[in-house]
Amino acid sequence: MTESLPFSILNPAQPLPPIRDGLAWFHLAKPEKKRRLPLFISKVAAGFPSPADDYVEKTLDLEELLIQKPAATFFVRAQGDSMLGAGIHPNDILVVDRSKEPMPDKIVICAINGELTVKRLMVTDGQWCLKAENPAYPDIPLTEDLEAVFWGTVTNVIHPV
Numbered sequence: 001m002t003e004s005l006p007f008s009i010l011n012p013a014q015p016l017p018p019i020r021d022g023l024a025w026f027h028l029a030k031p032e033k034k035r036r037l038p039l040f041i042s043k044v045a046a047g048f049p050s051p052a053d054d055y056v057e058k059t060l061d062l063e064e065l066l067i068q069k070p071a072a073t074f075f076v077r078a079q080g081d082s083m084l085g086a087g088i089h090p091n092d093i094l095v096v097d098r099s100k101e102p103m104p105d106k107i108v109i110c111a112i113n114g115e116l117t118v119k120r121l122m123v124t125d126g127q128w129c130l131k132a133e134n135p136a137y138p139d140i141p142l143t144e145d146l147e148a149v150f151w152g153t154v155t156n157v158i159h160p161v
Contacts, residue, residue, distance in 0.1 A: 009102065009150045066156045072099035074152070076109060076116070083107070083118055085133030093158040094118060100153035109151040112140060118154065 067073045078092045086107060088094065096109050104123045109116060110130060119130035119140065130140040142148050 008148070066095050066158075067097075068155065069097055069099050072152075073097055073155075075158075076118075078118060078157075082132040082134045082137040083120075086120065087159065088118065088133070088154075088157055089159060091160075094154045095156040095158065096152035097155045098152040100155070102150045102153065107154040109154065111147075111149040111151060113147050116151070 063070070074096050076094050076096060078088050078094055079090055081090060088107070094109070100106075102108055102121055104121055106121055107118060108121045108130075109118055110121075111117075112130070117130065117140070119132055122129050122131045122139070128142040130142065132139070140146075
């Protein structure tokens with residue numbers, strides 16, 4: 001699949017290159033001790049209330065839940081409102097897997113002419129583009145005149161409520 005992509009892909013084994021404009025990413029720190037939190041058997045009703053069960057099903061490790069490949073994973077904080085329709089809000093933390101191959105319909109981190117953006121990767125009639133999830137923003141067609149470098153696929157969004 002990667003032979004036909006109109007952008008290059010960073011090698012997951014290499015360190016992340018520097019970025020501009022004060023943006024930063026965060027690498028997963030290795031905790032000295034894993035913290036496992038209780039996961040209850042019962043589900044929480046988003047409609048009508050239901051009786052609560054006091055039974056713990058198992059414990060939950062957030063690293064296991066959010067991160068498939070720790071060595072290839074980094075975090076980056078979102079800025080702007082171009083991805084609101086995908087549930088990505090300003091200051092959300094994006095979990096990005098550098099080992100995942102870019103695929104249509106996935107949300108990706110891509111450097112366009114040296115500037116990072118988060119968009120949905122799309123292909124229509126053979127034309128690849130980065131699509132915002134906000135109608136106020138235009139698509140970014142991936143053409144030969146752009147320097148486009150794929151940094152990774154967004155696998156999760158950490159969003160405060």
